[in-house]
Amino acid sequence: MPLKPKTEPRPLAPEAIVAAAIELIEHVGEADFSLRKLGQKLGCDPMTVLYHFKSKDGLLRAMADHLTAQLRASDPTLDWRGRLRALALQYRRVALAFPCTFGLMSRFWTTGPADYQHIETVYQALEEAGFGDQDLAEVGIGWYATVIGLAAAEARGFLRVACDLEAREITQLPEPSFATVRRLVPAFRSLSSERSYRLMVEVVLDGLDSAATRRRAQPRATA
Template identity: 30%
Template sequence: MKTKPTRGKRGLIEADLVQASLMEVERGGLDGFGLRCAARAIGCDVATLSYRFGSKEGLERAIADRLHHEVARPKPHMKWQDRLSEMARAYRKIAKRYPNAFRLLLRFWSTGPRELQLGEEWHRALLDAGLREADVPAVGFATYAAILGVCAGEIDGLLNKPGAEALREIEGQSDLPLTKKLLPIFADLGDDEVFDAAIKILISGIEVEAAKQSRPRQKPLPRSATSRRVTRADRQA
């Protein structure tokens, strides 16, 4: 049975409200975004959005959850490395398509059911990699935040090629011999290369950590009879 779309006050469909708000964020950015400007862009009153989402934060959370729906849940038969890589690349596509709204993904512990589902997939991949359950939360947060950080750096300009001002600053300092040597590489570095390197390093780090955890712990060697006698003698002394 097909689920009917959720309707808010005055019969407006929730998905349409969120989509229109998302487009408004992309048009005007997050700094001036609020229920009032969203209502104006949608063509409804503020009370309608307040009734459905509660607050500006509630609407922003709904927008972020809408973005998560663009990340497909990986197929379970895929290797864990491929599952993480596939989700990571999906987030990069979101960052490029919605550079303003993408920042909302870094703002909430969870944006709703869809992100929780994707988090389940992320955690399952780490567990399948061989990590202990106790380590999955920390590694999950660290790797997820790292991917979002690389995506944010790309859309905000961090990965841009060095400009004329940066080149002048580097040339003006005598304590940067390695940086000066690497400048031609920086000049030719592409965003794809950086993102691929980030995924490769994350995957390798997870593999190394999982390998450490799979090694059997060595039992401590028993003390020799001589050392036991010395210990007793020392105590008597």
């Protein structure tokens, strides 16, 4: 009986590796994620992953860029506040869909090709708000740190109602020294994570508006 020709395993596409890596990290968490476990999931040697991404950080950045690609572009007809608000809500949507992978978004200055159009949107909006080139870079990075951090906090469960233990601990604090937080226990017990997120986005936008107005009012230095 003739022997069947030996078939070689089909090469893994980078996109398939990234998809499997995201599925794995969402299942085991970032702390337990490893190239060895990913290789086992894919049925390949970990060196195959390194061949495509050069390093573990290269893979993690590609995973973050995959999430960035899930963001929908802001409507260009909106004003600067509307465009930033829409993008902030997109980050929230992606964070809730990929809570473990989303933490990678804050690890890289940019995630890669999918990121640059959104970066351009942010800096154009901030320029429209009234910030000059001297401030744009710092304010833009600050906007990203705030929005990504806020979205990650909600995805990891920080923006939530106070549990029974937490509420009980607060009510047991001495009244004179902690009157404000004691009074807020009912509010802590009825928090809405979405409402908190949206409120903080508006606070950030108001702050940007005020800061840009103050900057415009400052006299320009003469040479």
